[in-house]
Amino acid sequence: NAGVMQNPRHLVRRRGQEARLRCSPMKGHSHVYWYRQLPEEGLKFMVYLQKENIIDESGMPKERFSAEFPKEGPSILRIQQVVRGDSAAYFCASSPGGQAAEQYFGPGTRLTVT
Amino acid sequence: GENVEQHPSTLSVQEGDSAVIKCTYSDSASNYFPWYKQELGKRPQLIIDIRSNVGEKKDQRIAVTLNKTAKHFSLHITETQPEDSAVYFCAAVTSGTYKYIFGTGTRLKVLA
Numbered sequence: 250n251a252g253v254m255q256n257p258r259h260l261v262r263r264r265g266q267e268a269r270l271r272c273s274p275m276k277g278h279s280h281v282y283w284y285r286q287l288p289e290e291g292l293k294f295m296v297y298l299q300k301e302n303i304i305d306e307s308g309m310p311k312e313r314f315s316a317e318f319p320k321e322g323p324s325i326l327r328i329q330q331v332v333r334g335d336s337a338a339y340f341c342a343s344s345p346g347g348q349a350a351e352q353y354f355g356p357g358t359r360l361t362v363t
Numbered sequence: 364g365e366n367v368e369q370h371p372s373t374l375s376v377q378e379g380d381s382a383v384i385k386c387t388y389s390d391s392a393s394n395y396f397p398w399y400k401q402e403l404g405k406r407p408q409l410i411i412d413i414r415s416n417v418g419e420k421k422d423q424r425i426a427v428t429l430n431k432t433a434k435h436f437s438l439h440i441t442e443t444q445p446e447d448s449a450v451y452f453c454a455a456v457t458s459g460t461y462k463y464i465f466g467t468g469t470r471l472k473v474l475a
Binding site: 253280282290291292293294297304305340344350351352353354355356357 | 397399405406407408409412452461462463464465466467468
């Protein structure tokens with residue numbers, strides 16, 4: 250019974266490049282959430298998706314960031330033209346239901362922008 | 364907007380002592396309160412949670428209490444062990460939503 254999977258675990262990008270982060274939810278979970286964690290800080294909500302739908306992207310910067318959760322395959326968080334301030338750990342979590350259901354976190358992707 | 368305050372930001376206790384971490388939430392419609400433990404470089408892991416229809420929940424050495432009137436909830440760890448050392452996050456979830464509002468975290472250090 251695999252948990253939430255994320256890849257890559259570590260990603261290094263130069264300024265201006267694109268970063269693609271992938272998240273496969275737990276089996277049976279159809280709700281995915283992305284969070285950003287800066288060093289020594291808490292988790293900040295970015296976006297909530299269900300299959301083929303973005304439910305809430307209120308925590309995601311309007312420019313350069315996008316997310317999707319296609320019918321087949323993992324959820325993808327995409328950051329275009331990365332800047333140094335994008336360096337952080339990006340965690341995704343999944344749950345079986347949207348409302349106040351337990352969220353289980355993946356191992357995170359640590360993005361470093363050089 | 365919704366806000367969760369968490370205190371203290373750091374906490375050092377001697378092995379065997381108790382540790383208490385407190386959170387205050389702003390949205391009175393919050394009805395679900397999970398606690399996560401995050402070890403260095405690892406994922407946050409759910410350790411205990413409480414819903415607004417109960418005042419206390421216990422799981423071995425860990426307990427959580429909820430005071431809805433004061434909008435406070437607390438994590439209690441008894442008989443602390445070195446492996447309890449980690450960052451602990453509280454969160455509040457508003458009824459009818461899915462969004463977790465996290466506290467800023469407490470770095471717990473258990474001294475052997």
